[in-house]
Amino acid sequence: MARTKTLLILFLISLSGVLILSEFIWPEHLYFWISLFIIGTAAPFFIRFEVRHISGREVVLIGxxxxxxxxxxxxxxxxxxxxxxxxxxxxxxxxxxxxxxxIIGTLSAFVSNLFLGQGPWTIWQMYAWGLIGVLAGFLGQTKILRSRIVLCVFGFLAGFLFGWIMNLWIILMGHEWTWSMIMSYxxxxxxxxxxxxxxxxxxxxxxxxxxxxxxSRFKIKYRLLDDTQMNK
Structure with missing residues (x-):
């Protein structure tokens, strides 16, 4: 389990680099970066495949x-x-x-933008919501977010985290920027x-x-994505 978390963190760091570089290297190749990002979001699933078998109904549940x-x-x-x-x-x-x-966070952004419009913001939305999913997942495993108050506090902070990441995309798209401009955004x-x-x-x-x-009832009843079974 610890190895899985380490690989996931390294994966997120790598995606951060890809996102930033995409604004400086071939920025006109939007769909190349989107395709690369979508392929990359499958990596956590492959990590879990390495640990244990993912059943078809688990894949359906995520979808x-x-x-x-x-x-x-x-x-x-x-x-x-x-x-x-x-x-x-x-x-x-x-x-x-x-x-x-x-996976749920990244795919939700891509799915919603099929109706609302794809663009260079898509991969940043995918990353932002994916990161929120990762943080909620880590905290959920420690039972911290089982408190209604703490859950709401996390949701409040997540709203600002999403906005700050999207602001970073807008800033990086500019050829020149200053600290005053960043603060204004x-x-x-x-x-x-x-x-x-x-x-x-x-x-x-x-x-x-x-x-x-x-x-949680679905997870227990049908043994879906149960981390206690990962090392068996």
């Missing part, structure tokens, strides 16, 4: 949760900062772990990030515990 997260964003497209995507990613990651959380996005954070708290406070309970 369904990613589809729910992605499609839940579409009805809220008129209010881009207020949507339940992050909520679904967090509760799924708490139950099924960081690897599954990363982050200050101007504050209310949008705050709306995202508050919406996360709203969904987690109302539905977080019930979703976690339901998903």
């Amino acid at each position: 369904v949760l990613a589809a729910i997260a992605g499609l839940s964003r579409v009805p809220f497209s008129a209010f881009p900062s207020v949507q339940p995507v992050t909520f679904v990613i967090i509760v799924s990651s708490v139950v099924f772990g960081p690897e599954s959380g990363f 982050y200050l101007s996005s504050f209310y949008f990030d705050l709306a995202h954070a508050i919406s996360n708290v709203f969904f987690l406070a109302l539905f977080g515990k019930s979703w976690i309970k339901i998903l």
Whole structure:
């Protein structure tokens, strides 16, 4: 298990480098970078394959949760900062772990943008939501996020984390930037990030515990993505 976590962390660091380099090397080759990123997001699954066999129903479960997260964003497209995507990613990651959380996070961004429009922002959204899934998965394994209050605090911070990562993409796209310009970007996005954070708290406070309970029952009953079985 420790080896899996180490490989996942190294994988995230590598993706960070790819994202930053994509803005400086061949920025016009958008779909090349998107394709490379999508292929790369399969790596956590291959890591788990190395540890134990992933059943077909587990793959289906990850796909369904990613589809729910992605499609839940579409009805809220008129209010881009207020949507339940992050909520679904967090509760799924708490139950099924960081690897599954990363897959659900990255796929949800790609799925939702099939309806809302793909662009250079897609891979950054995939990375941001994937990172939130990883963090929720790690904290969920320690039982920290099983408290409603802590879960809501994490959701609040996740809203700002997502916005800060997306601001970084906008900054890197510019040919020249200054610290004052960077501060202006982050200050101007504050209310949008705050709306995202508050919406996360709203969904987690109302539905977080019930979703976690339901998903945990599925996990136990059908032995889905059970980390206790990984070393057997």
